[in-house]
Amino acid sequence: LAKTTQPISMDSYEGQEVNITCSHNNIATNDYITWYQQFPSQGPRFIIQGYKTKVTNEVASLFIPADRKSSTLSLPRVSLSDTAVYYCLLTSGTYKYIFGTGTRLKVLA
Amino acid sequence: DAGVIQSPRHEVTEMGQEVTLRCKPISGHDYLFWYRQTMMRGLELLIYFNNNVPIDDSGMPEDRFSAKMPNASFSTLKIQPSEPRDSAVYFCASSLPRMGRDNEQFFGPGTRLTVL
Numbered sequence: 001l002a003k004t005t006q007p008i009s010m011d012s013y014e015g016q017e018v019n020i021t022c023s024h025n026n027i028a029t030n031d032y033i034t035w036y037q038q039f040p041s042q043g044p045r046f047i048i049q050g051y052k053t054k055v056t057n058e059v060a061s062l063f064i065p066a067d068r069k070s071s072t073l074s075l076p077r078v079s080l081s082d083t084a085v086y087y088c089l090l091t092s093g094t095y096k097y098i099f100g101t102g103t104r105l106k107v108l109a
Numbered sequence: 110d111a112g113v114i115q116s117p118r119h120e121v122t123e124m125g126q127e128v129t130l131r132c133k134p135i136s137g138h139d140y141l142f143w144y145r146q147t148m149m150r151g152l153e154l155l156i157y158f159n160n161n162v163p164i165d166d167s168g169m170p171e172d173r174f175s176a177k178m179p180n181a182s183f184s185t186l187k188i189q190p191s192e193p194r195d196s197a198v199y200f201c202a203s204s205l206p207r208m209g210r211d212n213e214q215f216f217g218p219g220t221r222l223t224v225l
């Protein structure tokens with residue numbers, strides 16, 4: 001299964017835009033790029049998913065370049081409540097999710 | 110819907126005892142997953158079911174672990190006998206495939222298991 005690589009941790013301040021980049025050099029044609037968010041003591045929660053170009057929803061944007069070998073999750077104007085672990089996954093119609101270690105985002109006041 | 114329900118939320122037991130974790134998936138979801146999360150290994154998929162049938166149990170660590178899904182609204186994960194290294198948070202998740210949201214999984218709150 002294709003693997004993803006993302007930074008272990010990031011710090012940001014309230015009100016700033018946060019961009020978390022994920023590398024997936026061996027992405028397959030039928031892979032979607034999916035991001036989950038996990039708060040302490042909770043299960044992961046779906047944030048956004050895309051295949052190519054740009055996807056935007058009420059909480060985030062996902063930017064995917066033409067070669068699809070990387071992707072960037074963008075969180076606009078973060079608040080303290082966005083402190084969480086963010087996982088980048090490749091999903092392709094199978095259910096064997098590989099979550100990896102994720103990126104631990106800490107938002108500071 | 111109340112979401113995925115897991116019980117108990119916390120379990121403390123002694124080594125050698127049998128542990129049973131329970132899960133109620135979201136009504137109508139036909140996929141159910143069991144995960145384990147530890148600091149060392151992160152979030153690992155143990156087993157998943159489709160329409161109550163186990164599809165892939167390659168993540169189940171040993172024969173001490175077993176999972177069942179007797180009907181569409183209930184699943185159990187059993188550890189017998191339990192060992193201290195089984196201490197972890199166990200998550201159950203369910204999914205209903207639909208267009209545009211490839212395999213989105215909905216996770217329960219987890220069961221924190223401590224084996225002394």
